[in-house]
Amino acid sequence: MKITIIGGGLAGVEAAWQVVKQGGKVILxxxxPKKFTPAHKTPYLAELVCSNSLRSQAVNAAVGLLKKEMQCLGSLVMEAALATAVPAGKALAVDRTLFAQYITKxxxxxxxxxxxxxxxxHIPRSGIVIIATGPLTGNSLSEDLRRLTGKDYLHFYDAIAPIVYAESINMEIAFRASRYGKGEDYINCPMDEKEYDRFYEALLKAERVPLHTFEKPHFFEGCLPIEVMAERGKDTLRFGPMKPVGLTDPRTGKQPYAVVQLRQDNQEGTLYNMVGFQTKLKWTEQKRVFRLIPGLEQAEFARYGSIHRNTFIDAPRLLDHYLRLKPxxxxxxxxxxxxxxxxxESAATGILAGINAWRLGQNKLLISPPPTTALGALISHLTNIVTKNFxxxxxxxxxxxxxxxxxxxxERGKLYATRALADLERWLKDCYE
Ligand SMILES: Cc1cc2nc3c(=O)[nH]c(=O)nc-3n(C[C@H](O)[C@H](O)[C@H](O)COP(=O)(O)OP(=O)(O)OC[C@H]3O[C@@H](n4cnc5c(N)ncnc54)[C@H](O)[C@@H]3O)c2cc1C
Structure with a gap:
């Protein structure tokens, strides 16, 4: 049976490669070049639409570990990246044309x-299909996907608030509390008027990422970037995401002038997201400006905020651990x-989808790597049904x-990596022996 793959980007080519590596056949x-997305410019498969960097190569960095795992799984993207690498310090950067040509060939x-x-x-209603049409998936396919999933589980823009590591929050200043004494679910960073003014001025002046021509600023009305909200007036934030009502700062016994709330973001409680702080500020500016918030002076960011044109599904509601659509x-x-x-990350999920699509065609058990591996951790994030606003x-x-x-x-990165690679090796043995 031939497996149909829609989209010859980073995920699609990895998926195709895995299918044929196992002996299967693919229609990709x-x-x-008949039709382009607003970001792609070349006829090549696996075009890198923006940066030419695949980020850190150090295995004690999470993305470095993911790349190492991809190599263990026979990644075509990694093979091409190493063959076309250009000097970039500790990062793995590539000559984008040679990289895409290598894969296309x-x-x-x-x-x-x-x-x-x-x-x-239109998505085929039978056969085995992998959809990998990327962040700029067009209207017709999106509409069909929406029909198939039955509900409004498809998003066209992300609205990402920064996430900080809990251990980097200064709890001498920040305090745990839910509004009106209803528990201790949030970490609150209180501000007095002077601190708020300083933060507000810095926020207004901070440098922003320009919109792409295909992104529409009016779309953000329902989910405004924090800096755009700030432009509407000095008190807008204090009556919006930074409202202090129902909160008492234990250090002063009073309601603060403004508050930044952080909500737990993972089950381990090691990550907290800044509630309502979706933003288009440049990453360096986010670090500088958000560190002006009392309690976040030394904050380490696991993820910076962003808002992009980005088609993605509500994965926790729709995907199983094998990257199959539940409906x-x-x-x-x-x-x-x-x-x-x-x-x-996109390429890595292509690997897993390719392996499982082939296995489904062979009536073999589907597989998913342990959550201690980088790929497994990503899949856990996608399939965590507890997540509400994915x-x-x-x-x-x-x-x-x-x-x-x-x-x-x-030492943490090294220990995570050692555990992951040992678990990946065991998992591969279990799956293939
Ligand atoms: C403007 C922009 C800049 C980005 N910059 C970065 C960056 O610097 N670093 C980074 O890590 N990530 C970046 N990303 C995210 C990046 O695009 C993705 O991470 C990655 O390319 C996604 O891989 P993919 O395979 O899912 O999709 P893509 O690589 O986009 O591949 C999708 C493919 O499907 C094809 N396709 C789409 N619809 C159809 C259809 N209906 N029929 C047939 N073919 C179709 C497209 O032509 C494309 O080749 C950026 C995204 C955008 C939109």
């Missing part, structure tokens, strides 16, 4: 892959559409199960 639909010359340069507007289990979703963020995420240590003991921060 890629609409370029490998895929188009493979005897068991047939490429069809067509736009797919239509002959369909797998991979790449950015599945709710991961970034080139490397937003895409890069790989970071906050997604991993805790090490079960206090470890100095400097």
């Amino acid at each position: 639909y890629e609409m370029r 490998k895929i188009s010359r493979h005897p068991r892959i047939e490429i069809r340069h067509e736009e797919v507007k 239509a289990p002959h369909i797998f979703i991979a790449g950015q559409l599945s709710g991961v963020e970034g080139y490397v 937003q895409p995420m890069n790989i970071n240590w906050g997604l991993f199960p805790s090490l079960g003991r206090q470890v100095p921060k400097k």
Whole structure:
């Protein structure tokens, strides 16, 4: 049976490669060069639409570990990246043209892959299908996906608030409390008037990421970036996400002038997101300005805020651990559409979807890596049904199960990586022996 893959981006090519590596056959639909997304410019498969960096190569960094795991799984993207690397310090950066050409050659010359340069507007209702059409999936396919999933589980923009590591919050200043004494669910960073003024001025002046031509600023009305809200007047934030009502600062016994609330973001309680702080500020500016918030002076960010044009599904409601759509289990979703963020993460989910699509065709048990691995941690994030307002995420240590003991921060990455690679090896043995 031929497996249909829609989208020849980073996830689609990885998926195709995994299917043929196991002996399967693929029909790969890629609409370029007949039709382009607003970001793609070339006819090549696996085009990198923006940066040429696949980020840190150090295995004691979460994304470095993910890349190492991808190599263990026979990643075509990693093979191409290493073959076309350019000097970039500790990062793995590539010559983007050579990188995409390398992959295009490998895929188009493979005897068991047939490429069809067509736009797919309707998802096949039978056969085994992988959808990997990326963050700029067009209207027709999106509409069909919406029909298939039955409900409004498809998003067209992300609205991401920064996430900080709990241990980097200064609890001498911040305090735990829910409003009106109803528990202690939130961490609150209180501000007096002077501190608020300083923060407010810095926020207004901070540098922003410009919108792409295909992004519409009016879309954000329902979910405004914090800096845009600030522009509406000095008190807008104090009556919005920074309202202090119902909260008493235990240090003063009074209601603060303004409050930034942080909500727990993972079950381990190691990550907290800044409630209502979705933003288009540049990352360096987020670090500078948000560190002006009392209690966050030394905050370490697991994820910076962002707002992009980004088509993605509500993965916790729709995906199983094998990246299959629960309402239509002959369909797998991979790449950015599945709710991961970034080139490397997208490619990694393509690997898993490819492996499982082939296994489904062979009536073999589907597989998913342990949550202690980087790929497993990503899948856990996608499938965590406890998450309410699901937003895409890069790989970071906050997604991993805790090490079960206090470890100095400097050593943590190495320990996570050692555990992950040992578990991945065991898992691979179990699956393939
Ligand atoms: C403007 C922009 C900038 C970005 N910058 C970065 C960055 O710097 N670093 C980073 O890590 N990530 C970045 N990303 C995210 C990045 O796009 C994704 O992480 C990654 O490319 C997603 O891989 P993918 O395979 O899911 O989708 P893509 O790589 O986008 O591949 C999807 C493919 O599907 C094809 N396709 C779409 N619809 C159809 C259809 N109906 N029929 C047939 N073919 C179709 C497209 O032509 C495309 O080739 C950026 C995203 C955007 C939109």
